[in-house]
Amino acid sequence: MSDSRHSEFDPAVPETAERDPPGDSVVDGENPDLRPGADSCYKCSTCDTSCPVAEVDDDFPGPKFQGPEQWRLKDGDDSVDESVMDCSNCMRCDSACPTGVPLSQMHNTARGEYVSEELSKLSVEYVRDRLLANYRKSAWLASKVPRLANAAANFGPARWLAETLLGVTREREFPEFATETFTEWWAANGGAAGSKERARAARERRGEPADAEKQVAYFHGCYAEYNTPEVGRALVRVYEHFGYEVVVPQQGCSGTPMFANGMLADARRDAEINVSSLSDLVDEGYDAVASCTSCSMALRQEYPELFDIEGIEDVAANTFESVEYLRVHEDLAGELAEADVGADLAAEFAYHAPCHARNQGLDRQAVELFGDLDGVGVEDVGDSCSGISGTYGWKAEKYETSMEIGAEMFDHMEAADGETGLTECPTCAMQMEHGTDYDVRHPLELLEAALVD
Amino acid sequence: MAIESEVLVIGGGLAGLTSALAAARAGADVRLVSAKQSTLRHASGLVDVLGYTPDGDGPISNPYDAIPDLPDDHPYRTVGAETVREALALFDDAVPSYRGSHTDANALLPTHGGTVKPTARYPAGASAGVASDPRETLLVGFESSVDFDALRAAAHLDAAGVPFDVRGATVRFPGDLRADAKVTRYAALLDANREVTVGGRQRPVREALAERVKPDLGDAERVGFPAVLGDDDPAGVRESLGDELGAAVFEVPMGPPSLPGLRLEDALFDALDDAGVGIETGNPVVDFDGGDAVERVYVEKNGARIPNAADQYVLATGGLVGTGVDSDREGVREPVFDCHVEHPDDRYEWFEDEAFGDHRFPRFGVSTDSGLRPETADGNVEFANLRAAGSVLGGYDFAAEKSGGGVSIATGYAAGRRAAEAVR
Numbered sequence: 001m002s003d004s005r006h007s008e009f010d011p012a013v014p015e016t017a018e019r020d021p022p023g024d025s026v027v028d029g030e031n032p033d034l035r036p037g038a039d040s041c042y043k044c045s046t047c048d049t050s051c052p053v054a055e056v057d058d059d060f061p062g063p064k065f066q067g068p069e070q071w072r073l074k075d076g077d078d079s080v081d082e083s084v085m086d087c088s089n090c091m092r093c094d095s096a097c098p099t100g101v102p103l104s105q106m107h108n109t110a111r112g113e114y115v116s117e118e119l120s121k122l123s124v125e126y127v128r129d130r131l132l133a134n135y136r137k138s139a140w141l142a143s144k145v146p147r148l149a150n151a152a153a154n155f156g157p158a159r160w161l162a163e164t165l166l167g168v169t170r171e172r173e174f175p176e177f178a179t180e181t182f183t184e185w186w187a188a189n190g191g192a193a194g195s196k197e198r199a200r201a202a203r204e205r206r207g208e209p210a211d212a213e214k215q216v217a218y219f220h221g222c223y224a225e226y227n228t229p230e231v232g233r234a235l236v237r238v239y240e241h242f243g244y245e246v247v248v249p250q251q252g253c254s255g256t257p258m259f260a261n262g263m264l265a266d267a268r269r270d271a272e273i274n275v276s277s278l279s280d281l282v283d284e285g286y287d288a289v290a291s292c293t294s295c296s297m298a299l300r301q302e303y304p305e306l307f308d309i310e311g312i313e314d315v316a317a318n319t320f321e322s323v324e325y326l327r328v329h330e331d332l333a334g335e336l337a338e339a340d341v342g343a344d345l346a347a348e349f350a351y352h353a354p355c356h357a358r359n360q361g362l363d364r365q366a367v368e369l370f371g372d373l374d375g376v377g378v379e380d381v382g383d384s385c386s387g388i389s390g391t392y393g394w395k396a397e398k399y400e401t402s403m404e405i406g407a408e409m410f411d412h413m414e415a416a417d418g419e420t421g422l423t424e425c426p427t428c429a430m431q432m433e434h435g436t437d438y439d440v441r442h443p444l445e446l447l448e449a450a451l452v453d
Numbered sequence: 454m455a456i457e458s459e460v461l462v463i464g465g466g467l468a469g470l471t472s473a474l475a476a477a478r479a480g481a482d483v484r485l486v487s488a489k490q491s492t493l494r495h496a497s498g499l500v501d502v503l504g505y506t507p508d509g510d511g512p513i514s515n516p517y518d519a520i521p522d523l524p525d526d527h528p529y530r531t532v533g534a535e536t537v538r539e540a541l542a543l544f545d546d547a548v549p550s551y552r553g554s555h556t557d558a559n560a561l562l563p564t565h566g567g568t569v570k571p572t573a574r575y576p577a578g579a580s581a582g583v584a585s586d587p588r589e590t591l592l593v594g595f596e597s598s599v600d601f602d603a604l605r606a607a608a609h610l611d612a613a614g615v616p617f618d619v620r621g622a623t624v625r626f627p628g629d630l631r632a633d634a635k636v637t638r639y640a641a642l643l644d645a646n647r648e649v650t651v652g653g654r655q656r657p658v659r660e661a662l663a664e665r666v667k668p669d670l671g672d673a674e675r676v677g678f679p680a681v682l683g684d685d686d687p688a689g690v691r692e693s694l695g696d697e698l699g700a701a702v703f704e705v706p707m708g709p710p711s712l713p714g715l716r717l718e719d720a721l722f723d724a725l726d727d728a729g730v731g732i733e734t735g736n737p738v739v740d741f742d743g744g745d746a747v748e749r750v751y752v753e754k755n756g757a758r759i760p761n762a763a764d765q766y767v768l769a770t771g772g773l774v775g776t777g778v779d780s781d782r783e784g785v786r787e788p789v790f791d792c793h794v795e796h797p798d799d800r801y802e803w804f805e806d807e808a809f810g811d812h813r814f815p816r817f818g819v820s821t822d823s824g825l826r827p828e829t830a831d832g833n834v835e836f837a838n839l840r841a842a843g844s845v846l847g848g849y850d851f852a853a854e855k856s857g858g859g860v861s862i863a864t865g866y867a868a869g870r871r872a873a874e875a876v877r
Binding site for chain 1: 454455456457484486489490492494495628630631633634635636637638640641685709710712715726729731732733734735736752754755756757759760775
C-alpha cells in the first residue's frame with residue numbers, strides 16, 4: 001500500500017461503530033424463518049452421533065431435535081424448549097450434517113428466543129449467564145488491578161459465595177490476569193507504526209519488495225488481551241518475521257460466549273463494533289487474522305448467519321485463523337522444515353483440536369504442520385470435545401457434564417508422550433489444565449520459538 | 454502461494470481414504486480434503502465386493518470369479534480382479550479388526566431387517582452372527598431403539614431359510630434411557646460400564662443388560678444385539694456380555710447413524726495418521742485453476758477461498774447420493790471439475806417406471822481411461838493429472854450389485870497408487 005493512495009486513512013485509528021446505523025439482526029426480525037433449513041433435514045441422525053452432550057446427558061434430546069425438529073414443531077405461540085440451554089454450542093453438528101442444515105444457526109436463534117422470551121431477567125440463571133457471557137467487561141476491570149483480581153478470584157469464601165448465589169462452580173480455578181495486557185504491550189512497542197518499521201526491515205532481510213502489500217488486522221479477542229498476551233505477542237512477532245505489517249483495530253468481544261448464552265443483543269452490540277472497524281480495514285486491502293479459533297469462527301460463520309450488518313459478508317470472507325493464513329500465503333512448511341527448536345517450550349506436545357477449529361477444517365493443522373519440525377513431537381489426543389465449551393463448564397449445574405465429556409480427552413492426554421498441552425482455544429486450554437495439570441501452549445508460541453530469533 | 458502437497462485427494466469416504474492411504478504408502482506426500490465429516494458414519498460397516506450380477510443373479514459365491522463377466526465399462530473391469538485383491542489386502546492391513554480375508558468367498562451376514570447379505574469383509578463384532586453358522590440364535594432389540602425390531606428380524610431370517618433356529622426378544626435397556634437416546638449414548642455407557650439404576654439399585658450397565666436378556670436366552674448359543682455395543686472398546690463390551698450370558702455375542706449392522714461405520718472411519722483415519730497424510734474436513738472444494746492439467750483447487754470457507762495445490766489429484770467426491778454427481782432438470786454434471794457425465798438428454802430416460810426397475814440413474818458418473826482419468830464426451834482425457842475413484846465413477850449400480858465398498862477400495866487404491874507413481 002502506498003501512502004499517497006490512502007492519505008486519509010490511518011489504520012491505527014479505525015472508524016468506530018458510531019459511524020454506521022445499527023443493522024438489523026436476523027433474529028430480531030418479526031418472524032425469523034428457518035424452515036428452509038429444516039426441510040433439508042431427512043432425519044439421518046448423524047448430527048446426534050457428533051454431539052458431545054447427548055453422549056453423556058440423558059436429558060438432552062440432541063441437535064436434530066434442537067434444530068430442525070423444534071423448528072417444525074414450533075408454530076405460532078409455542079415456546080422454545082428449555083433443553084436448548086443445555087447445548088454447549090460446540091457446533092460439531094454443522095460439519096456432521098450431510099445436507100447442510102444450518103444447525104448451529106438454529107440453535108443460536110432458538111437460545112436467543114428462549115432467553116429473551118422465557119427466561120426471567122430477575123432469575124439467578126439470567127444474571128449469572130449474562131455475567132459469564134460478558135466476560136470481557138469483568139476482565140477489563142480485573143486487568144486494571146490484575147494482582148488483586150487474581151487473589152480475589154480464587155479466594156475460597158468468595159468462590160463459595162459465587163457458587164451459592166450465582167451458580168458459578170467453585171471447582172475451577174479462575175484464569176490468571178496478565179500484569180500487562182496485550183494492547184499495553186502493543187502500544188509500548190510502537191503500535192502500528194512500530195510494526196510497519198519492523199515489517200519493512202524483515203521484508204528487506206527476506207529479499208522481498210519494500211512496498212509489498214502485506215498487512216493484517218489482528219483480532220486478539222478477550223483472552224489474548226487480558227489473560228495470555230504471550231499468544232498475541234507471538235502472533236505479532238511471527239507475522240512481522242514474514243514481513244507483515246500488523247494493525248490492531250478497535251474491537252469488542254467476538255460474541256461467542258454471548259451466542260452460547262442466548263444473549264444476542266449483547267453479541268450484536270460487539271459485532272457492530274467489530275464489523276465496522278474490520279470492514280474498513282478489509283476495504284483497504286487488509287485481511288483479518290485471529291489467534292482464537294472461536295473468535296475466527298464467530299467472525300466467519302456466526303456473524304453472517306445471525307446479523308445483517310453492512311460489510312459483514314466481506315469481513316467473513318476475509319477473516320482467517322492466524323496459522324492457516326500463513327500456510328496459504330507463505331512457505332510455512334518449508335521454513336519449519338529448515339528450523340529447529342530448543343526444548344525451552346517442550347519437546348513433546350499433547351495436541352487437542354478445539355471444536356471450533358474442527359468446524360473451520362483446522363483440526364489437523366497443527367499436527368500436519370509441526371510434523372517436520374526437528375526436535376518437536378505433536379501427538380493428537382483424539383477427536384473428543386474438551387467439554388468446557390467456553391462458559392458452559394463454569395456453570396455449577398453443568399460442571400459434572402462438562403468433566404464427563406472431557407474425561408476421554410484427559411485420558412488420551414495422560415497416555416500421550418508429552419506433558420505439555422497444545423491447542424488454539426483458550427477455554428479448551430483451561431479445561432486441559434484443569435483435568436491434567438499440564439501447561440498448555442498455543443501453536444503460535446511454537447511457531448515463534450521455531451522461526452523468530 | 455497455496456497449501457501444497459504431491460497428491461491431493463478430494464473426498465473423505467471409503468474411496469478417498471483408501472486412495473490417500475495407497476498413495477502415502479507408495480511414498481507420496483498426501484493431503485486429503487473433504488467437504489463434510491466422512492460419510493462412513495452412514496455406512497453399515499460391511500464391505501461388499503460383489504454380491505449380485507448387474508442382471509440381478511446371485512448371491513454370488515466368489516466375486517473374483519464374476520469380475521471378468523461384468524460389462525466393459527464397469528470399474529472392476531477397468532482395474533482388474535488382481536487390483537481388487539491388492540486393494541483389499543491394503544484394507545485388511547489397515548483395519549485389522551475386520552474379518553473375511555481368510556477366503557475369496559462371500560460371507561452371509563444377517564442385517565437389521567432380517568435379510569441375509571453377501572459381503573466380503575465385516576467387523577469382528579459381527580462375525581459370531583454369520584448365517585452359515587448353525588448355532589441357535591437369539592436376537593435382542595431394545596424398546597427405545599426402534600430401528601431394530603428383533604422379533605420381525607428373527608421371523609424374516611427364519612423365512613429366509615437360515616440353517617439355525619432363531620428367535621427374537623425385546624428388552625428395556627437398563628437405566629431407562631430416553632425414548633430417542635442416541636447410539637453414542639448406549640455406546641458410551643457400555644464402554645465405561647457406568648452404573649445405571651435398576652429397581653432402585655445402582656448396577657454396572659453390562660451386568661444389568663445381561664440380566665435383562667437371560668430370561669429369554671433358552672438354549673441359544675449366540676446373541677445378536679443392535680450395533681451399539683461400545684465405541685472405544687467394543688471387543689471388551691462383547692466379551693463381558695458374553696461371559697455373563699454364557700453365549701457368543703455379536704452385533705447386527707444398523708442403518709445410519711452407524712457405530713460400525715464410525716469405528717471403521719476411526720480405524721482408517723488412524724491408518725492415514727500413521728502414514729503421515731494431512732487431513733482437512735468440513736469445507737468443500739468449489740473451484741479450480743488449470744487447462745490441460747489441474748493447477749490448484751479452492752477450498753471454500755464461508756466465502757474465503759483457500760488454495761490447495763498438488764502435482765496429482767484424485768476425485769473421490771461420491772455419487773448422486775453424495776455430492777460428487779449433481780443433477781437438475783436440465784442435466785447431470787460433476788460439479789467440481791465439470792467432467793463429462795454421460796446421460797440421455799431426455800430426463801424421462803434416466804429412470805424406469807417401476808420402483809425396482811432397471812434404472813439408468815444409479816450408473817451415472819464419469820467414465821475414465823484405463824488409468825482412471827475422467828474422459829470427455831469424445832474420449833479424450835479431461836486433465837492429465839486428475840483421476841477418479843469410488844461412486845463418482847459411472848458404469849455400475851452399487852445398491853443392486855452390493856459392490857459399493859469394493860469398488861471404492863479397488864478404484865481408490867488404483868488411483869492413489871497411480872498418482873503416487875506419477876510424482877515419484
